[in-house]
Amino acid sequence: AIDAVGAREILDSRGNPTVEVEVLLEDGTVSRAAVPSGASTGAFEAYELRDEDKNRYLGKGVTKAVEGILDEIGPAIEGIDATEQRVLDATLIALDGTENKQRLGANALLGVSLAVAKAAADSADLPLFRYLGGPNAHVLPVPLLNVINGGSHADTGVDIQEFFLVPHGAETFSEGLRWGVETYHTLKGILKKKGLATGLGDEGGFAPELASNAEALDLLLEAISAAGFTPGSDIALGLDVASSEFFENGAYQFEGKSLSSAEMTAYFAGLAANYPLVTIEDPLDEDDWEGYAALTAELGSKLQIVGDDLFVTNPVRLARGLAENVANSILVKVNQIGTLTETLDAVSLAQRNGYTAILSHRSGETEDTTIAHLAVATNCGQIKTGAPARSERVAKYNELLRIEEELGEAAIYAGSSAFPRYTA
Numbered sequence: 001a002i003d004a005v006g007a008r009e010i011l012d013s014r015g016n017p018t019v020e021v022e023v024l025l026e027d028g029t030v031s032r033a034a035v036p037s038g039a040s041t042g043a044f045e046a047y048e049l050r051d052e053d054k055n056r057y058l059g060k061g062v063t064k065a066v067e068g069i070l071d072e073i074g075p076a077i078e079g080i081d082a083t084e085q086r087v088l089d090a091t092l093i094a095l096d097g098t099e100n101k102q103r104l105g106a107n108a109l110l111g112v113s114l115a116v117a118k119a120a121a122d123s124a125d126l127p128l129f130r131y132l133g134g135p136n137a138h139v140l141p142v143p144l145l146n147v148i149n150g151g152s153h154a155d156t157g158v159d160i161q162e163f164f165l166v167p168h169g170a171e172t173f174s175e176g177l178r179w180g181v182e183t184y185h186t187l188k189g190i191l192k193k194k195g196l197a198t199g200l201g202d203e204g205g206f207a208p209e210l211a212s213n214a215e216a217l218d219l220l221l222e223a224i225s226a227a228g229f230t231p232g233s234d235i236a237l238g239l240d241v242a243s244s245e246f247f248e249n250g251a252y253q254f255e256g257k258s259l260s261s262a263e264m265t266a267y268f269a270g271l272a273a274n275y276p277l278v279t280i281e282d283p284l285d286e287d288d289w290e291g292y293a294a295l296t297a298e299l300g301s302k303l304q305i306v307g308d309d310l311f312v313t314n315p316v317r318l319a320r321g322l323a324e325n326v327a328n329s330i331l332v333k334v335n336q337i338g339t340l341t342e343t344l345d346a347v348s349l350a351q352r353n354g355y356t357a358i359l360s361h362r363s364g365e366t367e368d369t370t371i372a373h374l375a376v377a378t379n380c381g382q383i384k385t386g387a388p389a390r391s392e393r394v395a396k397y398n399e400l401l402r403i404e405e406e407l408g409e410a411a412i413y414a415g416s417s418a419f420p421r422y423t424a
Protein backbone atom coordinates (compact mmCIF):
# COMPACT_ATOMS: atom_id res chain seq x y z
CA ALA A 1 0.00 0.00 0.00
CA ILE A 2 1.00 3.63 -0.56
CA ASP A 3 2.66 5.05 2.54
CA ALA A 4 3.75 8.53 1.46
CA VAL A 5 3.98 10.76 -1.60
CA GLY A 6 6.71 13.33 -2.25
CA ALA A 7 7.01 15.85 -5.06
CA ARG A 8 9.38 18.51 -6.31
CA GLU A 9 9.95 21.00 -9.10
CA ILE A 10 12.67 19.88 -11.54
CA LEU A 11 13.66 21.03 -15.05
CA ASP A 12 12.70 19.61 -18.43
CA SER A 13 14.82 19.46 -21.59
CA ARG A 14 13.94 23.04 -22.52
CA GLY A 15 14.94 24.32 -19.11
CA ASN A 16 11.35 24.79 -17.96
CA PRO A 17 10.08 23.59 -14.59
CA THR A 18 8.16 20.33 -14.43
CA VAL A 19 6.81 17.99 -11.76
CA GLU A 20 8.66 15.00 -10.32
CA VAL A 21 6.94 12.63 -7.90
CA GLU A 22 8.27 10.02 -5.50
CA VAL A 23 6.08 7.37 -3.97
CA LEU A 24 6.98 5.33 -0.88
CA LEU A 25 5.21 2.03 -0.31
CA GLU A 26 4.75 0.35 3.05
CA ASP A 27 7.23 -2.37 2.02
CA GLY A 28 9.94 0.31 1.65
CA THR A 29 9.86 0.58 -2.17
CA VAL A 30 10.56 4.12 -3.42
CA SER A 31 9.87 4.96 -7.08
CA ARG A 32 9.95 8.15 -9.10
CA ALA A 33 8.31 9.59 -12.22
CA ALA A 34 8.71 12.89 -14.06
CA VAL A 35 6.18 14.67 -16.25
CA PRO A 36 6.79 15.88 -19.85
CA SER A 37 5.45 19.09 -21.43
CA GLY A 38 4.44 20.07 -24.96
CA ALA A 39 4.96 23.24 -27.01
CA SER A 40 2.53 22.71 -29.89
CA THR A 41 -0.15 21.57 -27.50
CA GLY A 42 -3.64 20.63 -28.61
CA ALA A 43 -6.48 22.91 -27.50
CA PHE A 44 -8.32 19.91 -26.00
CA GLU A 45 -5.50 18.57 -23.83
CA ALA A 46 -5.86 18.11 -20.09
CA TYR A 47 -4.77 21.19 -18.13
CA GLU A 48 -1.12 21.78 -17.27
CA LEU A 49 -1.04 23.75 -14.02
CA ARG A 50 1.65 26.46 -13.89
CA ASP A 51 2.12 29.15 -11.27
CA GLU A 52 1.77 32.16 -13.62
CA ASP A 53 4.01 34.04 -11.17
CA LYS A 54 6.14 36.23 -13.43
CA ASN A 55 8.81 36.54 -10.74
CA ARG A 56 9.72 32.85 -10.97
CA TYR A 57 10.75 31.00 -14.16
CA LEU A 58 8.88 33.58 -16.28
CA GLY A 59 5.58 32.30 -14.90
CA LYS A 60 6.29 28.66 -15.66
CA GLY A 61 6.92 27.42 -12.13
CA VAL A 62 4.99 24.37 -10.94
CA THR A 63 5.04 24.94 -7.16
CA LYS A 64 1.21 24.98 -7.03
CA ALA A 65 1.11 21.54 -8.68
CA VAL A 66 3.75 20.31 -6.22
CA GLU A 67 1.86 21.72 -3.23
CA GLY A 68 -1.34 20.06 -4.42
CA ILE A 69 0.45 16.71 -4.43
CA LEU A 70 1.97 17.22 -0.99
CA ASP A 71 -1.08 18.73 0.74
CA GLU A 72 -4.04 17.07 -0.96
CA ILE A 73 -3.26 14.16 -3.27
CA GLY A 74 -0.78 12.39 -0.98
CA PRO A 75 -3.06 12.27 2.07
CA ALA A 76 -6.02 11.20 -0.12
CA ILE A 77 -4.26 8.16 -1.62
CA GLU A 78 -2.28 6.88 1.35
CA GLY A 79 -3.35 3.32 2.11
CA ILE A 80 -4.45 2.50 -1.47
CA ASP A 81 -2.83 -0.70 -2.75
CA ALA A 82 -0.30 0.35 -5.41
CA THR A 83 -1.45 -2.47 -7.71
CA GLU A 84 -4.96 -0.97 -7.80
CA GLN A 85 -4.09 1.44 -10.62
CA ARG A 86 -7.69 1.93 -11.79
CA VAL A 87 -8.86 2.68 -8.25
CA LEU A 88 -5.97 5.06 -7.77
CA ASP A 89 -6.59 6.95 -11.02
CA ALA A 90 -10.34 7.14 -10.40
CA THR A 91 -9.53 8.61 -6.97
CA LEU A 92 -7.21 11.20 -8.54
CA ILE A 93 -9.83 12.19 -11.13
CA ALA A 94 -12.57 12.49 -8.49
CA LEU A 95 -10.32 14.46 -6.15
CA ASP A 96 -9.54 16.98 -8.88
CA GLY A 97 -13.23 17.15 -9.72
CA THR A 98 -13.02 19.11 -12.99
CA GLU A 99 -13.56 18.03 -16.59
CA ASN A 100 -9.99 18.63 -17.76
CA LYS A 101 -8.05 18.29 -14.50
CA GLN A 102 -7.54 22.00 -14.05
CA ARG A 103 -7.90 22.27 -10.28
CA LEU A 104 -4.92 20.12 -9.25
CA GLY A 105 -3.37 20.01 -12.75
CA ALA A 106 -2.91 17.06 -15.12
CA ASN A 107 0.83 17.42 -14.50
CA ALA A 108 0.29 16.75 -10.77
CA LEU A 109 -2.10 13.85 -11.37
CA LEU A 110 0.09 12.23 -14.01
CA GLY A 111 3.24 12.36 -11.89
CA VAL A 112 1.45 10.52 -9.10
CA SER A 113 -0.26 8.05 -11.44
CA LEU A 114 3.01 7.03 -13.10
CA ALA A 115 5.07 6.97 -9.90
CA VAL A 116 2.56 4.61 -8.27
CA ALA A 117 2.65 2.26 -11.29
CA LYS A 118 6.44 2.20 -11.14
CA ALA A 119 6.37 1.55 -7.41
CA ALA A 120 3.98 -1.37 -7.90
CA ALA A 121 6.28 -2.80 -10.57
CA ASP A 122 9.39 -2.28 -8.46
CA SER A 123 7.72 -3.83 -5.45
CA ALA A 124 6.84 -6.91 -7.54
CA ASP A 125 10.44 -6.90 -8.82
CA LEU A 126 9.21 -6.64 -12.41
CA PRO A 127 10.20 -4.21 -15.17
CA LEU A 128 7.33 -1.79 -15.81
CA PHE A 129 6.56 -3.21 -19.28
CA ARG A 130 6.17 -6.69 -17.76
CA TYR A 131 4.13 -5.52 -14.78
CA LEU A 132 1.71 -3.62 -17.04
CA GLY A 133 1.71 -5.92 -20.08
CA GLY A 134 2.06 -9.35 -18.51
CA PRO A 135 3.67 -12.34 -20.22
CA ASN A 136 2.45 -11.29 -23.68
CA ALA A 137 4.32 -7.96 -23.75
CA HIS A 138 6.99 -8.71 -26.35
CA VAL A 139 6.68 -6.39 -29.39
CA LEU A 140 9.48 -3.85 -29.82
CA PRO A 141 8.24 -0.68 -31.52
CA VAL A 142 9.40 0.82 -34.81
CA PRO A 143 10.99 4.17 -33.89
CA LEU A 144 9.70 7.23 -35.76
CA LEU A 145 12.92 9.25 -35.64
CA ASN A 146 12.23 12.96 -36.02
CA VAL A 147 15.48 14.06 -37.70
CA ILE A 148 14.37 17.38 -39.23
CA ASN A 149 12.54 19.78 -36.93
CA GLY A 150 10.43 22.67 -38.22
CA GLY A 151 7.21 24.39 -37.19
CA SER A 152 7.10 25.59 -33.60
CA HIS A 153 10.05 23.34 -32.62
CA ALA A 154 12.54 25.37 -34.66
CA ASP A 155 12.94 28.97 -35.76
CA THR A 156 13.09 28.29 -39.49
CA GLY A 157 10.76 28.78 -42.44
CA VAL A 158 9.78 25.08 -42.59
CA ASP A 159 6.03 24.79 -41.86
CA ILE A 160 5.86 21.06 -41.19
CA GLN A 161 6.92 20.36 -37.62
CA GLU A 162 8.54 16.91 -37.90
CA PHE A 163 10.13 14.73 -40.59
CA PHE A 164 10.62 11.09 -39.56
CA LEU A 165 12.85 8.25 -40.62
CA VAL A 166 10.86 5.01 -40.23
CA PRO A 167 13.27 2.03 -40.30
CA HIS A 168 10.54 -0.59 -40.61
CA GLY A 169 12.53 -2.95 -42.86
CA ALA A 170 14.99 -3.98 -40.14
CA GLU A 171 14.88 -7.40 -38.47
CA THR A 172 15.11 -6.12 -34.90
CA PHE A 173 14.60 -2.91 -32.93
CA SER A 174 18.32 -2.49 -32.35
CA GLU A 175 19.04 -2.89 -36.06
CA GLY A 176 16.31 -0.40 -36.97
CA LEU A 177 17.69 2.07 -34.45
CA ARG A 178 21.21 1.65 -35.86
CA TRP A 179 19.93 2.27 -39.41
CA GLY A 180 18.25 5.42 -38.18
CA VAL A 181 21.37 6.60 -36.37
CA GLU A 182 23.63 5.97 -39.37
CA THR A 183 21.23 7.88 -41.62
CA TYR A 184 21.03 10.71 -39.06
CA HIS A 185 24.82 11.14 -39.06
CA THR A 186 24.93 10.89 -42.85
CA LEU A 187 22.24 13.58 -43.04
CA LYS A 188 24.41 15.86 -40.92
CA GLY A 189 27.28 15.46 -43.37
CA ILE A 190 24.98 16.25 -46.31
CA LEU A 191 23.62 19.38 -44.62
CA LYS A 192 27.17 20.56 -43.89
CA LYS A 193 28.28 20.02 -47.48
CA LYS A 194 25.33 22.05 -48.73
CA GLY A 195 26.15 24.88 -46.33
CA LEU A 196 22.96 24.28 -44.30
CA ALA A 197 22.76 24.66 -40.54
CA THR A 198 23.29 21.57 -38.37
CA GLY A 199 22.02 23.04 -35.08
CA LEU A 200 19.33 21.00 -33.36
CA GLY A 201 15.66 21.67 -32.70
CA ASP A 202 13.77 20.76 -29.52
CA GLU A 203 13.53 17.05 -30.36
CA GLY A 204 17.15 16.59 -31.47
CA GLY A 205 16.53 16.85 -35.21
CA PHE A 206 18.38 19.27 -37.46
CA ALA A 207 16.69 22.58 -38.09
CA PRO A 208 17.97 23.88 -41.44
CA GLU A 209 16.46 26.84 -43.28
CA LEU A 210 14.89 25.24 -46.39
CA ALA A 211 13.05 26.58 -49.44
CA SER A 212 10.16 24.14 -49.14
CA ASN A 213 8.82 21.26 -47.07
CA ALA A 214 9.48 18.81 -49.91
CA GLU A 215 13.16 19.78 -49.78
CA ALA A 216 13.33 18.20 -46.32
CA LEU A 217 12.00 14.93 -47.77
CA ASP A 218 14.56 15.12 -50.61
CA LEU A 219 17.34 15.51 -48.04
CA LEU A 220 16.08 12.43 -46.16
CA LEU A 221 16.00 10.33 -49.34
CA GLU A 222 19.53 11.43 -50.16
CA ALA A 223 20.72 10.57 -46.65
CA ILE A 224 19.04 7.14 -46.64
CA SER A 225 20.69 6.18 -49.93
CA ALA A 226 24.07 7.63 -48.98
CA ALA A 227 23.97 5.64 -45.73
CA GLY A 228 23.54 2.47 -47.79
CA PHE A 229 19.82 1.80 -47.33
CA THR A 230 16.89 1.59 -49.73
CA PRO A 231 14.37 4.41 -49.32
CA GLY A 232 10.95 2.87 -48.82
CA SER A 233 11.56 -0.82 -48.24
CA ASP A 234 14.32 -0.32 -45.63
CA ILE A 235 13.58 3.13 -44.30
CA ALA A 236 10.33 4.90 -45.10
CA LEU A 237 9.34 8.49 -44.29
CA GLY A 238 6.76 10.13 -42.08
CA LEU A 239 5.49 13.59 -41.16
CA ASP A 240 3.96 15.37 -38.22
CA VAL A 241 2.39 18.38 -39.90
CA ALA A 242 1.02 19.83 -36.63
CA SER A 243 -1.30 21.83 -38.87
CA SER A 244 -3.35 23.40 -36.06
CA GLU A 245 -0.28 25.60 -35.55
CA PHE A 246 -0.77 27.30 -38.94
CA PHE A 247 -4.57 27.10 -39.28
CA GLU A 248 -5.77 30.71 -39.12
CA ASN A 249 -9.04 32.39 -40.10
CA GLY A 250 -10.45 29.15 -41.49
CA ALA A 251 -7.52 28.31 -43.77
CA TYR A 252 -4.10 26.68 -43.71
CA GLN A 253 -1.34 29.28 -44.02
CA PHE A 254 1.11 26.96 -45.72
CA GLU A 255 4.20 27.73 -47.85
CA GLY A 256 3.07 31.31 -48.24
CA LYS A 257 -0.41 30.38 -49.49
CA SER A 258 -3.85 30.16 -47.87
CA LEU A 259 -5.17 26.63 -48.48
CA SER A 260 -8.44 24.76 -47.83
CA SER A 261 -8.53 21.24 -46.35
CA ALA A 262 -9.16 19.83 -49.82
CA GLU A 263 -6.08 21.64 -51.13
CA MET A 264 -4.00 20.38 -48.20
CA THR A 265 -5.28 16.85 -48.91
CA ALA A 266 -4.25 17.18 -52.56
CA TYR A 267 -0.82 18.37 -51.43
CA PHE A 268 -0.39 15.27 -49.22
CA ALA A 269 -1.64 12.99 -52.01
CA GLY A 270 1.10 14.47 -54.20
CA LEU A 271 3.73 13.87 -51.53
CA ALA A 272 2.54 10.28 -51.05
CA ALA A 273 2.83 9.70 -54.82
CA ASN A 274 6.36 11.03 -54.95
CA TYR A 275 7.89 9.88 -51.64
CA PRO A 276 7.85 6.64 -49.63
CA LEU A 277 5.62 8.13 -46.96
CA VAL A 278 3.92 5.76 -44.53
CA THR A 279 2.55 8.01 -41.81
CA ILE A 280 1.17 11.57 -41.59
CA GLU A 281 0.24 13.04 -38.21
CA ASP A 282 -2.14 15.97 -37.75
CA PRO A 283 -2.47 16.70 -41.48
CA LEU A 284 -5.43 18.98 -40.71
CA ASP A 285 -6.67 21.22 -37.91
CA GLU A 286 -7.80 19.69 -34.60
CA ASP A 287 -11.42 20.74 -35.24
CA ASP A 288 -11.62 20.00 -38.97
CA TRP A 289 -13.56 16.72 -38.58
CA GLU A 290 -15.17 16.94 -42.03
CA GLY A 291 -11.91 17.67 -43.78
CA TYR A 292 -10.34 14.78 -41.87
CA ALA A 293 -13.05 12.34 -42.94
CA ALA A 294 -12.52 13.28 -46.59
CA LEU A 295 -8.74 13.07 -46.23
CA THR A 296 -8.99 9.67 -44.55
CA ALA A 297 -11.30 8.35 -47.28
CA GLU A 298 -8.79 9.44 -49.91
CA LEU A 299 -5.46 8.54 -48.27
CA GLY A 300 -6.25 6.20 -45.39
CA SER A 301 -5.93 2.90 -47.25
CA LYS A 302 -2.28 3.62 -48.08
CA LEU A 303 -1.18 5.87 -45.26
CA GLN A 304 -1.33 5.87 -41.51
CA ILE A 305 -3.29 9.03 -40.63
CA VAL A 306 -2.47 9.91 -37.03
CA GLY A 307 -4.53 12.08 -34.71
CA ASP A 308 -2.43 13.89 -32.09
CA ASP A 309 -3.94 17.34 -31.42
CA LEU A 310 -7.10 15.84 -32.95
CA PHE A 311 -7.57 13.06 -30.36
CA VAL A 312 -5.34 14.30 -27.47
CA THR A 313 -5.21 10.72 -26.08
CA ASN A 314 -8.83 11.23 -25.05
CA PRO A 315 -11.12 8.19 -25.39
CA VAL A 316 -14.12 10.49 -25.95
CA ARG A 317 -12.52 12.28 -28.89
CA LEU A 318 -11.18 8.99 -30.23
CA ALA A 319 -14.70 7.49 -30.08
CA ARG A 320 -15.94 10.36 -32.26
CA GLY A 321 -13.12 9.66 -34.73
CA LEU A 322 -14.07 5.99 -34.86
CA ALA A 323 -17.73 6.83 -35.47
CA GLU A 324 -16.94 9.34 -38.23
CA ASN A 325 -14.12 7.38 -39.94
CA VAL A 326 -11.63 10.08 -39.08
CA ALA A 327 -7.94 9.08 -39.18
CA ASN A 328 -6.79 5.48 -38.57
CA SER A 329 -4.24 5.93 -35.81
CA ILE A 330 -3.84 7.73 -32.49
CA LEU A 331 -0.78 9.38 -31.02
CA VAL A 332 -0.60 8.59 -27.30
CA LYS A 333 0.88 11.11 -24.87
CA VAL A 334 0.48 10.44 -21.17
CA ASN A 335 0.25 14.11 -20.18
CA GLN A 336 -2.45 14.93 -22.73
CA ILE A 337 -4.92 12.98 -20.62
CA GLY A 338 -3.26 12.89 -17.21
CA THR A 339 -3.54 9.34 -15.82
CA LEU A 340 -2.09 5.98 -16.78
CA THR A 341 -5.50 4.28 -16.77
CA GLU A 342 -6.98 6.70 -19.29
CA THR A 343 -3.85 6.39 -21.43
CA LEU A 344 -4.14 2.60 -21.55
CA ASP A 345 -7.89 2.89 -22.21
CA ALA A 346 -7.19 5.08 -25.24
CA VAL A 347 -4.68 2.54 -26.57
CA SER A 348 -7.02 -0.41 -26.15
CA LEU A 349 -10.00 1.44 -27.62
CA ALA A 350 -7.86 2.16 -30.69
CA GLN A 351 -6.57 -1.41 -30.95
CA ARG A 352 -10.01 -2.97 -30.58
CA ASN A 353 -11.22 -0.88 -33.51
CA GLY A 354 -8.38 -1.43 -35.94
CA TYR A 355 -6.61 1.87 -35.32
CA THR A 356 -2.88 1.80 -34.65
CA ALA A 357 -1.48 3.51 -31.55
CA ILE A 358 1.89 5.24 -31.28
CA LEU A 359 3.43 5.93 -27.87
CA SER A 360 4.91 9.42 -27.87
CA HIS A 361 7.16 11.78 -25.97
CA ARG A 362 6.59 15.55 -25.74
CA SER A 363 8.91 18.22 -27.09
CA GLY A 364 9.74 19.05 -23.44
CA GLU A 365 11.03 15.81 -21.90
CA THR A 366 13.00 14.47 -18.96
CA GLU A 367 15.19 11.43 -18.29
CA ASP A 368 12.04 9.45 -17.40
CA THR A 369 11.69 6.40 -19.69
CA THR A 370 8.12 5.30 -18.89
CA ILE A 371 6.92 5.61 -22.51
CA ALA A 372 9.43 2.99 -23.69
CA HIS A 373 7.81 0.55 -21.26
CA LEU A 374 4.29 1.55 -22.30
CA ALA A 375 5.11 0.90 -25.96
CA VAL A 376 6.17 -2.67 -25.16
CA ALA A 377 3.49 -3.25 -22.51
CA THR A 378 0.76 -2.49 -25.07
CA ASN A 379 2.51 -4.22 -28.02
CA CYS A 380 1.53 -1.09 -29.98
CA GLY A 381 4.43 -1.42 -32.41
CA GLN A 382 5.48 2.22 -32.81
CA ILE A 383 7.18 4.88 -30.69
CA LYS A 384 7.89 8.51 -31.43
CA THR A 385 10.64 9.89 -29.26
CA GLY A 386 12.70 12.23 -31.37
CA ALA A 387 16.07 12.09 -33.07
CA PRO A 388 18.80 9.80 -31.77
CA ALA A 389 20.41 12.79 -30.02
CA ARG A 390 19.98 14.68 -26.74
CA SER A 391 19.85 12.47 -23.67
CA GLU A 392 16.15 12.99 -22.93
CA ARG A 393 15.37 11.39 -26.35
CA VAL A 394 18.13 8.78 -26.31
CA ALA A 395 17.12 7.68 -22.79
CA LYS A 396 13.95 6.12 -24.28
CA TYR A 397 15.85 4.39 -27.08
CA ASN A 398 18.42 3.10 -24.61
CA GLU A 399 15.66 1.72 -22.39
CA LEU A 400 14.20 -0.10 -25.40
CA LEU A 401 17.63 -1.65 -26.07
CA ARG A 402 17.63 -2.92 -22.48
CA ILE A 403 14.09 -4.26 -22.83
CA GLU A 404 15.01 -5.98 -26.10
CA GLU A 405 17.95 -7.63 -24.39
CA GLU A 406 15.85 -8.66 -21.40
CA LEU A 407 13.18 -10.22 -23.66
CA GLY A 408 15.85 -12.06 -25.64
CA GLU A 409 14.34 -14.68 -27.95
CA ALA A 410 10.82 -13.56 -27.04
CA ALA A 411 11.32 -10.08 -28.54
CA ILE A 412 9.87 -9.40 -31.95
CA TYR A 413 10.17 -6.19 -33.95
CA ALA A 414 6.92 -4.71 -35.24
CA GLY A 415 8.68 -3.86 -38.53
CA SER A 416 6.49 -3.35 -41.60
CA SER A 417 3.41 -4.92 -40.07
CA ALA A 418 2.17 -1.54 -38.83
CA PHE A 419 2.18 0.13 -42.24
CA PRO A 420 -0.50 -0.68 -44.82
CA ARG A 421 1.65 0.65 -47.64
CA TYR A 422 4.15 -2.14 -47.07
CA THR A 423 1.88 -4.93 -45.87
CA ALA A 424 -1.21 -4.58 -48.13
Ligand code: PGA
Nearest residue numbers: 037038039040041362363
Ligand atom coordinates in the same frame (compact mmCIF):
# COMPACT_ATOMS: atom_id res chain seq x y z
P1 PGA B 1 4.61 18.89 -28.54
O1 PGA B 1 4.92 18.32 -29.99
O2 PGA B 1 5.11 17.93 -27.53
O3 PGA B 1 5.34 20.19 -28.58
O4 PGA B 1 3.11 19.06 -28.47
C1 PGA B 1 4.93 16.97 -30.30
C2 PGA B 1 3.91 16.64 -31.33
O5 PGA B 1 3.19 17.54 -31.85
O6 PGA B 1 3.76 15.46 -31.65
Ligand code: ZN
Nearest residue numbers: 240242281308
Ligand atom coordinates in the same frame (compact mmCIF):
# COMPACT_ATOMS: atom_id res chain seq x y z
ZN1 ZN C 1 2.08 15.91 -33.14
